[in-house]
Amino acid sequence: MLAHIGSDMKIKVLYVITKSDVGGAQKYVHDLATRLNREHYRVSVLFGGDDIYWLSNKTYPWLLFFNDWIAVFELVFAYRSKRPHIVHLNSSKAAIVGSLAGFLYNCASRRKYRLKIVFTAHGWVFNPTNVVSPPVRLLYRVLHTIAAFFQHSIITVSEYDREIALRYRIASDKKIVTIHNGIDPDMLFLDKDTARKKIVKKLPTTNYRARRIRQLAEKSQLPTNTFWVGSLGRLTREKHYQLFIDLASHFPHLLFFIIGDGPEKNRYQACITHHQLYNFFLVPSTGEDSQFLLAFDIFVMTSVKEGLPYALLEAEAAGLPSIVTRAGGMPEVVQDQHNGLVVPQRDLQALSRALALLTDDQELRIRFGKAAETIARTTFHIDSMVASTEAIYTSLASNL
Structure with a gap:
C-alpha cells in the first residue's frame, strides 16, 4: 500500500x-x-x-x-x-x-x-x-x-x-x-433534575426571575412542569440568536436558555435587558455543555450559516425534539416532521408556530425525540x- x-x-x-x-x-x-x-x-x-x-x-x-x-x-x-x-x-x-x-x-x-x-x-x-x-x-x-x-x-x-x-x-x-x-451516541447526560439545578446555579443574580428560580432550586422546590427551551452554541452573528430572543417575547410563560460564550454576548444581553425579558437567560459555557441537554424540553437553533453543528447532533443523541432553521447541513440532521421541525431563516412567525405546535403536543415531542435518537445512532x-x-x-x- x-x-x-x-x-x-x-x-x-x-x-x-x-x-x-x-x-x-x-x-x-x-x-x-x-x-x-x-x-x-x-x-x-x-x-x-x-x-x-x-x-x-x-x-x-x-x-x-x-x-x-x-x-x-x-x-x-x-x-x-x-x-x-x-x-x-x-x-x-x-x-x-x-x-x-x-x-x-x-x-x-x-x-x-x-x-x-x-x-x-x-x-x-x-x-x-x-x-x-x-x-x-x-x-x-x-x-x-x-x-x-x-x-x-x-x-x-x-x-x-x-x-x-x-x-x-x-x-x-x-x-x-x-x-x-x-458523535458518540452513548455519551453521558445529566438527568433532567440535576441538569436544571446545575444550570440554575449559574444564573445571574441581577435578574429577579433568575433569583426566584435559584431560591426554589436551593429549597428543592423547582417546578418540574415548567417548559424549558434551550440552545447550545457560541454567541456569534451567524448563530443569529437575536431571533431566539425575539421568540421568547412571544412565549412569556416558557423559560429560554442559551448555554455558551462568544463575541456577541454583551449585545445579546443588552437586547434581553432592553426588552425586559425575564424568561431568557444566557448561561456561561463550561466546555462540556452537552451534559446539560436533558434540562431542555425542546432544542432550538436559529442560525443563518452552519456547517453541521455538533450541538445539534448531541441534542439528537439526547432524544430532544428540535426546531432548526434551513441553514447549512441542519436539514440533513433534522428531517422536517420526522425528528423535528425545519423553518425558514429569519422567520419569526414560522418559528413561533413551530414552537407552539411542539409545546401543545406531547405525543409529537415524544415521537420526534425517539426518531432523533435513532438518527444520531445510525447516521451520525x-x-x-x-x-x-x-x-x-x-x-x-x-x-x-
Missing part, C-alpha cells in the same frame, strides 16, 4: 487549525486526532496563535496581509520539522495559508514523495446566507478556488456545503467528498466519520 514510505511505517498526519478554543472545528480535530488507528497513524496538531504564532482569523489588507505571509513561512518550517505525509487543514484561513505553505514545501523538498493536503470545510465563508459582506464572500471564494489547486482532497461536513462548492466551481466533484460530523456515528476519513488518508498515502 505505501510503496515509498514502507508498508511497516505509520502514516504521519498533521492537523492545522486556526484557533485552540472550543468550537465545532476544534472538536472535529480532537475526535479525529484521538480516534485514528494508532497502529497505522502518527498524529500531531498545530494551533494558530500557540504553535503557529501568526496564524489567526485576523486580516490586515491595508498592510498587504503581512501576518498571513509570515504564517505561510511559519508553516513551511513546521512541515520541514514535523515531516508529515498528510497535512489536514481546518478553518478557511488555515486552508488558504496552509495550502500555499504545502505548495512551497513541495517545491523545495527533495523527498521522493509529495506532501498531501486535505482540507475540511466546516461551512464556507462565501455561503450566500452568511452575515459577512458580499466583497468578503467574493474574496474568500476566489482564495478558496486558488487554494483548491494545492489541495488533494476537500471534505465538506454536509451535502449543502458540497453543492455550494460545486456551484461556485471551487474544485472538481472528484476532489470534494461529504463526510458528516459524527463517530466511528463512521473516522472510518471515512481514514479511507481518504489511505487513498492519498497509496500515491506517496
